[in-house]
Amino acid sequence: MGVRKEMKRARRSMGGQAVTVETVRDEHGVVREARTPALAAPPERGSIADLPFTNAAGAPEAVVLRRRGDDGTWTPVTAEEFAREVTAVAKGLIAAGLEPGGAVAVMSRTRYEWTLLDFAVWAAGGRTVPVYPTSAPEQVEWIVSDSGARFAVVETGELAATVLRGDHPEPLRLWEIDGGGIAELTALGHGTPDSAVTERRAALGPGSIATLCYTSGTTGRPKGCVLTHGNLHAEAANTVELLHPVFKAATGQAASTLLFLPLAHILGRTIQIACLMARIELGHSPSIKPDELRPLFREFRPTFLVGVPYLFEKIRDTGRATAEKIGRGASFDRAERLGVRFAEAHLRRFLGRGEGPGPALWAGWALYDLLVYRRVRKELGGRLRYAISGGSPLDRELNLFFYAAGVLVYEGYGLTETTAAATVVPPLEPRPGTVGRPVPGTAVRIAEDGEVLVKGGIVFGSYWNNPEATDAVLRDGWFATGDLGALDEGGYLTITGRKKDLIVTSGGKNVAPAVLEDRMRSRPPVGQCMVVGDNRPFVGALITLDPEAVAHWLSVRGRPADTPMSEVIRDEQVRAEVQKAVDHANQAVSRAESVRAFVLVEGEWNEENGLLTPSLKVKRHAVAEVHKEQIEQMYRTSS
Numbered sequence: 001m002g003v004r005k006e007m008k009r010a011r012r013s014m015g016g017q018a019v020t021v022e023t024v025r026d027e028h029g030v031v032r033e034a035r036t037p038a039l040a041a042p043p044e045r046g047s048i049a050d051l052p053f054t055n056a057a058g059a060p061e062a063v064v065l066r067r068r069g070d071d072g073t074w075t076p077v078t079a080e081e082f083a084r085e086v087t088a089v090a091k092g093l094i095a096a097g098l099e100p101g102g103a104v105a106v107m108s109r110t111r112y113e114w115t116l117l118d119f120a121v122w123a124a125g126g127r128t129v130p131v132y133p134t135s136a137p138e139q140v141e142w143i144v145s146d147s148g149a150r151f152a153v154v155e156t157g158e159l160a161a162t163v164l165r166g167d168h169p170e171p172l173r174l175w176e177i178d179g180g181g182i183a184e185l186t187a188l189g190h191g192t193p194d195s196a197v198t199e200r201r202a203a204l205g206p207g208s209i210a211t212l213c214y215t216s217g218t219t220g221r222p223k224g225c226v227l228t229h230g231n232l233h234a235e236a237a238n239t240v241e242l243l244h245p246v247f248k249a250a251t252g253q254a255a256s257t258l259l260f261l262p263l264a265h266i267l268g269r270t271i272q273i274a275c276l277m278a279r280i281e282l283g284h285s286p287s288i289k290p291d292e293l294r295p296l297f298r299e300f301r302p303t304f305l306v307g308v309p310y311l312f313e314k315i316r317d318t319g320r321a322t323a324e325k326i327g328r329g330a331s332f333d334r335a336e337r338l339g340v341r342f343a344e345a346h347l348r349r350f351l352g353r354g355e356g357p358g359p360a361l362w363a364g365w366a367l368y369d370l371l372v373y374r375r376v377r378k379e380l381g382g383r384l385r386y387a388i389s390g391g392s393p394l395d396r397e398l399n400l401f402f403y404a405a406g407v408l409v410y411e412g413y414g415l416t417e418t419t420a421a422a423t424v425v426p427p428l429e430p431r432p433g434t435v436g437r438p439v440p441g442t443a444v445r446i447a448e449d450g451e452v453l454v455k456g457g458i459v460f461g462s463y464w465n466n467p468e469a470t471d472a473v474l475r476d477g478w479f480a481t482g483d484l485g486a487l488d489e490g491g492y493l494t495i496t497g498r499k500k501d502l503i504v505t506s507g508g509k510n511v512a513p514a515v516l517e518d519r520m521r522s523r524p525p526v527g528q529c530m531v532v533g534d535n536r537p538f539v540g541a542l543i544t545l546d547p548e549a550v551a552h553w554l555s556v557r558g559r560p561a562d563t564p565m566s567e568v569i570r571d572e573q574v575r576a577e578v579q580k581a582v583d584h585a586n587q588a589v590s591r592a593e594s595v596r597a598f599v600l601v602e603g604e605w606n607e608e609n610g611l612l613t614p615s616l617k618v619k620r621h622a623v624a625e626v627h628k629e630q631i632e633q634m635y636r637t638s639s
Contacts (some may be wrong), residue, residue: 098124107131147224392518413431506535516588
């Protein structure tokens with residue numbers, strides 16, 4: 001395929017290693033492949049189960065986690081204490097009859113006990129099967145049965161009832177966290193010697209299965225991705241080597257993060273492993289809702305975060321809403337526009353491509369740092385300087401706004417099948433608008449049809465009990481992601497959409513909806529949205545309104561708070577605000593690809609009504625079916 005190879009050395013200072021990126025171009029000079037060598041050698045023995053015990057032996061008094069009490073205080077947990085708790089729960093699982101290689105389903109929100117259970121299952125020689133607590137009973141039944149799990153740990157009695165409702169091949173042994181399940185397991189293991197856990201751990205190796213992580217999927221039955229301890233090590237160790245030395249040196253303080261991503265999602269799982277590997281202080285939040293996270297940010301004061309674009313959008317929108325309440329909405333908008341210009345100029349100088357901001361930009365930035373930017377930092381706890389965003393592309397201007405506010409947001413890209421991130425923006429070489437270069441030890445290739453392919457130690461080995469699905473996506477070690485993208489001359493990847501989501505209008509124009517949807521969603525009062533237009537004369541969009549944005553809009557204009565949504569979506573001023581979001585999206589595409597009409601629909605799209613996946617992706621077929629009449633009406637009235 002390639003006819004020319006180039007080696008590019010990324011700058012790494014502050015004690016980090018140099019990273020060489022090799023790019024391969026085709027005969028037309030287009031970059032088709034990018035490869036980054038590993039920074040962490042793959043282990044020859046051992047497993048992720050060893051991490052708590054390695055920490056306890058090397059730094060027993062180091063604080064590795066913090067537990068939040070009901071009174072809001074955060075209690076430190078040392079490496080020695082955590083290893084002791086892991087051992088106690090692992091002994092309980094062994095006493096309960098967990099065999100080496102046995103599966104344990106865990107169904108809970110993100111909390112300390114989830115991390116404890118994950119490592120305890122591994123220490124007992126088992127494999128963890130995460131289940132989203134929002135999963136439908138049919139999905140729970142399928143995952144538990146398909147994985148062969150004979151044990152389950154759930155958060156609440158309600159979730160216990162959901163699990164037990166299913167028709168399982170064998171009776172399940174179940175513990176409830178809120179019902180004292182951890183204490184029960186600990187008591188059960190009192191008669192089991194510590195050596196039993198040591199023996200189970202010693203029998204594990206890099207090729208041992210660590211977890212069956214089921215894809216949330218927008219259609220069809222969830223598929224269980226078989227991920228090994230070697231997969232998890234390749235992801236966590238290389239990410240730590242790439243990011244942690246720079247973050248620590250740049251902030252001059254011990255790194256800490258508040259984990260709020262669902263631990264049923266592979267990104268949350270790998271973050272907890274990376275934190276223990278680097279001895280980064282880790283706290284947990286069961287909620288991903290921005291209003292519930294903000295007070296926790298102020299309590300925990302993390303130095304970096306890992307989130308999804310929705311979080312950063314809501315933080316920015318909350319800042320704007322607060323400014324509007326005190327009559328400074330226009331000032332916030334000016335701060336946002338100036339921040340984007342300042343960040344672009346500052347980045348050019350940072351990367352050695354320009355002179356940087358001039359005196360006027362610096363003066364404007366200093367003013368708005370006092371009025372706006374420092375308030376954004378305060379909302380995030382005051383110590384935050386770095387964040388990683390994944391799940392979907394982050395609007396470039398939103399990224400630049402946070403840069404101006406003193407928070408550098410690195411984007412990444414990956415799937416369950418790639419053990420989370422396959423690419424990440426490298427430290428000291430940010431490139432907003434891209435999802436970065438291959439994670440060290442990984443190669444990314446662009447197929448002839450534009451599909452993104454990934455190869456390396458992070459790529460899964462198979463789908464559980466599903467060889468046909470495995471063969472459909474794995475060829476010669478390359479995983480076909482189903483996403484469309486492009487590589488630039490520096491080996492940076494840009495994602496343009498999902499292959500299966502590609503829209504072809506009746507005029508033959510191919511349209512990737514992700515770019516339009518991400519940009520529309522980044523502007524209030526848009527909540528969720530979905531681009532349509534397959535076999536239609538033009539591109540249209542279904543749009544929901546964000547309830548918080550609507551409540552704020554009504555308050556600022558003195559409208560009754562209980563104004564029906566059916567009335568709000570017909571309001572011409574609201575439609576004008578939505579049109580601004582549509583115009584912002586259309587700036588990124590050609591006229592033939594632009595959204596020509598939209599319809600506002602009542603209600604929200606969420607997991608509960610089956611219109612979003614647990615990872616907040618729109619279930620396109622379900623949304624199209626629910627709103628088929630509105631879609632038809634939009635095209636009738638616009639034709």
